[in-house]
Amino acid sequence: MATKKFNKKEFIREVKANVKALYRKNLEEATQQQLFQAVSYAVKDEIIENWLATQEQYEKDDPKYVYYMSMEFLMGRALGNNMINLTIYDDVKEALEEIGLDINVIEDQEPDAALGNGGLGRLAACFLDSLATLGYPAYGCGIRYRYGMFKQKIEDGYQVEVPDNWLKDGNPFELRRPEYAKEVKFGGYVRVEYDEKTGRNYYKQEGYQSVRAVPYDFPIVGYNNNIVNTLRIWDAEAISEFQLDSFDKGDYRKAVEQENLARNIVEVLYPNDNHYAGKELRLKQQYFFISASVQEAVAKYKKNHDDIRKFYEKATFQLNDTHPTVAVAELMRILLDEEGLTWDEAWEVTSKTCAYTNHTIMAEALEKWPIELFSRLLPRVYQIIEEINRRFVAQIEAKYPGDFEKVRKMAIIFDGQVKMAHLAIAAGYSVNGVAQLHTEILKHQELKDFYEMMPEKFNNKTNGITQRRFLLHGNPLLASWITDHIGDEWITDLPQLSKLKVYVDDPKAQQEFMNIKYQNKVRLAKYIQEHNGIEVDPRSIFDVQVKRLHEYKRQLLNILHVMYLYNQIKDHPEMDFYPRTFIFGAKAAAGYRRAKLTIKLINSVADVINNDASIKNKLKVVFIEDYRVSNAEWIFAAADVSEQISTASKEASGTGNMKFMLNGAPTLGTMDGANVEIVEEVGKENAFIFGLSADEVINYEQNGGYHPENIFNSDQDIRRVLMQLINGEYAPDDPERFREIYDSLLNTKSSDRADTYFILADFRSYADAQKRVEEAYRDEAGWAKMAMLNTACSGKFTSDRTIQQYVDEIWHLKKETVKVK
Numbered sequence: 001m002a003t004k005k006f007n008k009k010e011f012i013r014e015v016k017a018n019v020k021a022l023y024r025k026n027l028e029e030a031t032q033q034q035l036f037q038a039v040s041y042a043v044k045d046e047i048i049e050n051w052l053a054t055q056e057q058y059e060k061d062d063p064k065y066v067y068y069m070s071m072e073f074l075m076g077r078a079l080g081n082n083m084i085n086l087t088i089y090d091d092v093k094e095a096l097e098e099i100g101l102d103i104n105v106i107e108d109q110e111p112d113a114a115l116g117n118g119g120l121g122r123l124a125a126c127f128l129d130s131l132a133t134l135g136y137p138a139y140g141c142g143i144r145y146r147y148g149m150f151k152q153k154i155e156d157g158y159q160v161e162v163p164d165n166w167l168k169d170g171n172p173f174e175l176r177r178p179e180y181a182k183e184v185k186f187g188g189y190v191r192v193e194y195d196e197k198t199g200r201n202y203y204k205q206e207g208y209q210s211v212r213a214v215p216y217d218f219p220i221v222g223y224n225n226n227i228v229n230t231l232r233i234w235d236a237e238a239i240s241e242f243q244l245d246s247f248d249k250g251d252y253r254k255a256v257e258q259e260n261l262a263r264n265i266v267e268v269l270y271p272n273d274n275h276y277a278g279k280e281l282r283l284k285q286q287y288f289f290i291s292a293s294v295q296e297a298v299a300k301y302k303k304n305h306d307d308i309r310k311f312y313e314k315a316t317f318q319l320n321d322t323h324p325t326v327a328v329a330e331l332m333r334i335l336l337d338e339e340g341l342t343w344d345e346a347w348e349v350t351s352k353t354c355a356y357t358n359h360t361i362m363a364e365a366l367e368k369w370p371i372e373l374f375s376r377l378l379p380r381v382y383q384i385i386e387e388i389n390r391r392f393v394a395q396i397e398a399k400y401p402g403d404f405e406k407v408r409k410m411a412i413i414f415d416g417q418v419k420m421a422h423l424a425i426a427a428g429y430s431v432n433g434v435a436q437l438h439t440e441i442l443k444h445q446e447l448k449d450f451y452e453m454m455p456e457k458f459n460n461k462t463n464g465i466t467q468r469r470f471l472l473h474g475n476p477l478l479a480s481w482i483t484d485h486i487g488d489e490w491i492t493d494l495p496q497l498s499k500l501k502v503y504v505d506d507p508k509a510q511q512e513f514m515n516i517k518y519q520n521k522v523r524l525a526k527y528i529q530e531h532n533g534i535e536v537d538p539r540s541i542f543d544v545q546v547k548r549l550h551e552y553k554r555q556l557l558n559i560l561h562v563m564y565l566y567n568q569i570k571d572h573p574e575m576d577f578y579p580r581t582f583i584f585g586a587k588a589a590a591g592y593r594r595a596k597l598t599i600k601l602i603n604s605v606a607d608v609i610n611n612d613a614s615i616k617n618k619l620k621v622v623f624i625e626d627y628r629v630s631n632a633e634w635i636f637a638a639a640d641v642s643e644q645i646s647t648a649s650k651e652a653s654g655t656g657n658m659k660f661m662l663n664g665a666p667t668l669g670t671m672d673g674a675n676v677e678i679v680e681e682v683g684k685e686n687a688f689i690f691g692l693s694a695d696e697v698i699n700y701e702q703n704g705g706y707h708p709e710n711i712f713n714s715d716q717d718i719r720r721v722l723m724q725l726i727n728g729e730y731a732p733d734d735p736e737r738f739r740e741i742y743d744s745l746l747n748t749k750s751s752d753r754a755d756t757y758f759i760l761a762d763f764r765s766y767a768d769a770q771k772r773v774e775e776a777y778r779d780e781a782g783w784a785k786m787a788m789l790n791t792a793c794s795g796k797f798t799s800d801r802t803i804q805q806y807v808d809e810i811w812h813l814k815k816e817t818v819k820v821k
Ligand code: 26V
Pocket: 117, 118, 119, 120, 121, 123, 270, 272, 273, 274, 275, 276, 277, 321, 359, 360, 365, 434, 463, 651, 652, 653, 654, 655, 673
């Protein structure tokens, strides 16, 4: 299956030619950014043939496609990944060296494509990588935001958001496809016309505004298999004068309005993760990319097929959370109004096409749109949802006669709101959670009524991650060490890592493994020195928590424990304490006050501790600015301890946990999300598990919470730490600064329940687990073995496995092969 041979001379010639053509410069005159562009265009050239060959092969085989519909694709950088998957990374590295260029510096010029918030968006990116690598026909469908996830600056310890103008230097890997542009309509009203001949009503949207959706294609390169799939993200343009309907021509006001609509729609990614705000623009974004994508999927099908009633044989839509759920109604609209199907025919197609993935049980993330807003913006789509609801409610009543509670809890439209999750479940043929525990909670708690009514729809697909980015690219030293020991098949068959188990007791292998970890720690220490100006000792334990900042993820528990350790060290300077570096990285949603205050707290604690010479560098605290995909790759490679400490039941899966494990960092965590399955794979003796179980948490919640004040009163170490939040210890200039955090833990007035996330309840057990970490780390051989076992047992967590399960159990796609010409 080998790809065509890399021609170094030719490649160098092309890089030089690109610099000339793009910038009229010689190599020596070009900036690093310009060199990055020139190299990227040369790499893109290597991709194009395969891209064409793949499309040609698909055209010939007429396969079924999955359309992965997602508001977010957190792709990170493309250049390095593309070189890896083309298997030309080392060749290019050599070629660039020959002309005096450093591949790392070149790669570092590329802005992250940060079209996503966190887990959900990064999962979509890993899935695209696995789909292409496994040879499945797929389109990613999304939005080409002008501004992605904000860049984070830390000023005076506070987060400051800076716009992410990621397209400012141009994007070498994208391809504009105006020939596939689509019109998307908003607002207006619906006119009904009765047609005597057919005896049917016809519905026409009139008086609307519209935008032109123009797709940009990104190549998704499969690993070493010639397959290149497509991520298609839509840009919005104003409908130009000559495309306006005749009666709109000369309507200046409308022209301006449509221009504004187009500009606003794709302007920026909502930087909110897990919190629904009901913003009109967000619904516009959703309908915008869904309407364009569904129109395109139908158009593509119709090119080669004439019976639209069999659409589902060639296409399936996977809805990444409820954000793209309007696809259900949009597909119905096209089938009814444009293709002329009857309701029953259209419903059969739609309900065999759409499948839904749930990514959170956090109530505040549930999308519920006010009817007023929804029907005003999408009048025809709303009518269709009303009819879907009417029929669904009738079904509920037929199954549970007289049980109005069931209707209240399950209706799609209720209490003046359109509930998108209910629509997705009622219409889809599959509903899946993202880890075993999460799916069980969905079935037996959050979506209990739906599960009881249609159990056959529910299934689990435990998340995964791509080892191509998070090991082969992010940790080249470990990758080649692994390949030296067990061959390179792990790159596309991760469970092969279990072959490493024979080495875990071998002192030489242990030493090599830990030496690689050490080198990665040196690399990260250098990054921290350059970006934070903090010196950290690579011999200390790197204890890392990187993820979005959220109360349920409990960065607060982590930093309170650091404060506790600091107190201990100060009280007992003679105490034997293994040096520790606590590393944080996290963005807070711009409007999430308590999360932002937690960042300030972390930085304030860091300031005090890092500047206290008396503790002799036993403790360091680092907050890495602007945590994102590109620096994540380095951070995972360098971690000794993986902090996965969410309140049990709250983290649907987590995927960072898998990236740490793959890179040999044991989990310090609760029995939540995929941690449960990590422990199942590696054994609980190779992880540090603590805290309440999901059942215990849910039990407390159903019985009105618990009493953190009892813990406060009885545990003086905890009390002391909490008092330090309000006595100015970490805020001498404003002792009240962290009052809100203190209150959130103890004061029922500040929220409906004190300590909603059970921080005090889990504190002791967390501190004990941390003690076990320290003891384990002192045993060098024991730790090496544990770290290696984590890598060796991480095979399950490849997104290749996840995608194969989606294919086998939900999508039913056939594998394609593409030969290079
Ligand atoms: C929700 C919302 C609500 C409206 C405003 C914008 C917005 C943006 C994103 C979300 C989705 C939140 C759900 C989410 O990200 N879930 C995460 O999904 C990961 C992949 O399945 C999983 O590993 C994490 O545990 C889960 O928190």
